[in-house]
Amino acid sequence: MARSLNILLVEDNPDDAFLVSTAVERTLAGIRVLLVKNGQEAIRYLAGEPPYEDRSRHPSPDLILLDLKMPVMNGFEVLDWIRSKPGLRRLPVIVLTGSLLPEDTQKAYEAGANSYLIKPLDFDGMMRTIKNMGDFWLSGTQLPDAERS
Amino acid sequence: MSKRVLIAEDDPTDIFLLQRAFAVAEVPAILHVVRDGQEAIDYLEGEASYADRQAHPLPDLLLLDLKMPKLNGFDVLSWLKRQPGLKRLLVTVLTSSDQPQDINRAYDLGANSYLLKPHGSQELSDLVKRVQKYWLEVNQVPVTSE
16 A cells, blocks of 8 residues: 555544544554544535645545534535535545434435444444444445545 | 345356355345346336336345446446435445546446455455445445335
8 A cells, every 4th residue: 555544534522533543543554544523624624724724734535434413514514515526526435423313324325425334332343343344445445536636 | 134236247257256256155135137237227217127126126235337238337327316216225336447537437426335346256255245244234224215
């Protein structure tokens, strides 16, 4: 692998963010997790708006892990925004949420999510989920080109 | 309940190898095969010979080749996006093309993921297991309708 892969983690709950980042560190090699804490920050990040203009410090992600229920702007709104941007709409977005509601699943796929994963409540569960995610997405699956802004 | 996989693939050898890979991998999925993009659309629409949904159920996952006669994989993806009930259908492109423009275009058109057809039956069996495990067990499958 020429460079590490970058995952943008969009997660408002600091405990969940810590769980996910730690699980990634423990189970997946060569992955850098970039954390933003709500939908508005996610959009700023992806658009390369301040404070994220410097792409050497804030690289374009290869993949997004997206929570749904967040303040300021939620995951559905982020999905709608991403899919409306020609340079970004191919980005794989994996929803990672505590919501078990079928209507949220439908709505997320409708809005263009590639995949929908339920957030486990415990660390072992999170390790398994992140490993399963990594086994599929980060070894073998062809990813599109990250956006060149 | 067993999940249903629809395979859209025109090459008879590849069809055979995929069916065998599913069997060897002991993946408990029910397979249906269509041989070009038009048949894929007919199947998903429930057209003509595919009208009987008992015999031809809507799949949980579509494994989609890109290079097919009549309508190709990109045509199928474009068509799917315009169908309100079907646009959520999980689609994994499975192709021999590693060209970035094909990869980018497939994701642009709404493919959920993109896999390269491996050489070797063990590799194909492993791929089938990975696909089944991730898309049909770990991932939450959306509901689709015609």
